[in-house]
Amino acid sequence: MPGGLPGPGTAAAGTAAPAGPVPGGRPGEVERATALSGELSGQGVHGVVLAYVDTAGIGRVKTVPTAKLASAAAWGVGMSPVFDTFLANDAVVTTDVLGSPDGDLRLYPDLDRLAVLAAQPGWAWAPVDRITQEGEPHPACGRTVLRRIVARAAERHGVTFKAAIEIEWILGRDDAPEGAFVPAVSGPAYGATRQVELSDCAAELLASLAAQGVDVDQFHPEYAPGQFEVSVGALDPVGAADRSVLVRQTIRAVARRHGMRVSFAPAVLGQGVGNGGHLHLSAWRDGRNLHAGGGRRYGMTAGAESFVAGVLGRLPALTAVTAPSPASRLRLRPSQWAGVFTAWGRETREAALRIVTGTAGVRDRAANLEVKPVDLAANPYLALASVIAAGLDGLASAASLPAEITGDPARFDADEAAARGVRRLPVSLAESVEAFRADDVLRSALGPVLADAVTAVRRGEIEAVDGLDDDQVAAAYRWKY
Template identity: 30%
Template structure:
């Protein structure tokens, strides 16, 4: 605590910003005074537990998810998350979580869930490292103009299908510079940044870090991109599939397990340079992937990505450097051999996506699962290797109610999380879409 207080004394701000992440991965933040922060560091602070009792539109869940009294939950600052926000005059910032809360927030907190999975990995002798990468659409709109247009016919940052474009990035040199430099000053170093296929689509790879730090940076990366986009007169969207005619937005996870400076995934004598531990880790993800989909695809729209030819997997399968599979094994030598889990969308909660990938991999190691599924060669869309993945949120939520999932993540968390997903699915089933009206209004 003393180091944090000393750090704060270096800043003249009268207040700091603190934030927690809700079940949907949305950052919920508030400002507190410097004076209040001192007690907060030692004893925690109250944060209304409604953040786990309402959906992304601030509608209170109607299926007994919320605490009817909306009490304060016990939040604790995470001292190691401290940083300053360059685009808010270097305002001091902290993340918080609810790992010490004994109520609904403690059971539901995504960051606390990942903490428990990381502790398990450490107990097995592993340090997990993750490198998330994200795709997103940028539009020449404001939140107000996009809403007025009903989120239709939005003007993209750039026209055309132009992946890896040197022209488009040069046209937006100021934005590219800010994304690299200001995010780095915010404690989020990028390894790469480029245009993707689709009008106004960008992709960034975040430097790999230990699992919790990687998840923190992923959450703050998405928030930072959105806030920097506002400064450039843009709106950034990490929606999984904003257009039926364009590829969607992935949130892929590169990962590996380490002991000290040794990458445990690498074995020069193993199949494709994979160690036995890595094969078991991959086998664990294959076994559990169909029942973990709500972690990777949490929204109704998420499942629109999983169609043949979309660069998103449709089955629980794997391959060597194959981008059409769910799991892409990358034989990168002693330092870079890793697994890329390509299923998560950009809309997934980073804490939950990383927790799911890591827990499933550890499950494979614990149970010494054999990687007996053949690797996919060529297009996975033309083959039937691997169990099909759920095609909608309702089916995915149903598939998640298994003893294995409850054992991995705790019955209290799973119950809370699945009620929120079932709520989302029921809200969708109750909506009348433009497609339905156009198809049935006159002819039915």
């Protein structure tokens, strides 16, 4: 980071996120924020974006002048809890405790994750935790829930995690008719032509991410028209979710500077391949990657197999969190590498769970689990929290991983699929919600307030698109995420 400021790339991968905020600030925090404020001002930074993601997967922000950073670190910044039951179209639904105009929360910036925004001159950015006015963790704060689940994994199972979220997006022309999508670049999937057309914008994006402390592993044109993907380095789960939010903020800003707009929606059009947000996760114990060097299939340890089995068994319910938009169902179609069947396999891109072993020589570091039925309409904190909770339940119960599936599971007839334990994931958001409501493990992991918010928001989204065809659903969410 310029000037030595902390950033999302500075935390060691796999390390625990810091404890949550307290009114008045943790020891030394206000003094640190005061020093950072001066340093930021010296670099021409005038404001700090305080960012979180709501239940519907929409990034929400408040901002403060740089001079108020110390005050925000000490006492937070006010914001209504009503946003926990906002829909993507900004309509409001309710639960028994959320959705009213009453109450207030405090947004506390995490100074360890603060970054100067290279593509937004004059601005810095920090993720926030949300606590009540009484100083208690807000029960619907996904970042707090994820931190709690990660801490319990370390305490009860001696397990830590490294995680990363792939980011796919589609670039449209900013001068297109209102609401319409016109690809900003042409050229075939993975084509050199598309990379050349985006050359200046892509170079600025890579430079901006590097300046913000984000290590990029890969950047390339993807399959759909105007589509690209970036893969970033792994961090602890909270850091990985923070990084996902920051990277998307940066992509939007860079694209805007080049006359383009960005869609992270699961489906930009009613037909065709959509945008994924594949989640990569590895479990570690005593400095050892449990997904490598073991005596089970593809080098997994018994613990890793049970963790994968736990995720596999709860995939239908997980999709209420990992693929939470009506537009998600436009992406979750067979034979499009979206992982729509309850199946796992090594490097099998049609399986919902892909075992990534890595290349010989780096497997002890690179082996991980990829969860494919995830898109960027998902709140990344809730997605990671739910997947980890499912895996830990499998680990605790020593769950057995069934036989591997190779090839495309869509080729199986009903009898063979049943014999192999291969099921189609829910084909509607309503089915996902019912599976989630019946899953005590996931609901318990999120807690009753947040679990009810997930259900209410998903039902609200279902009602919002009632009667719309696929093209209309895609258009409704095209520029929301």
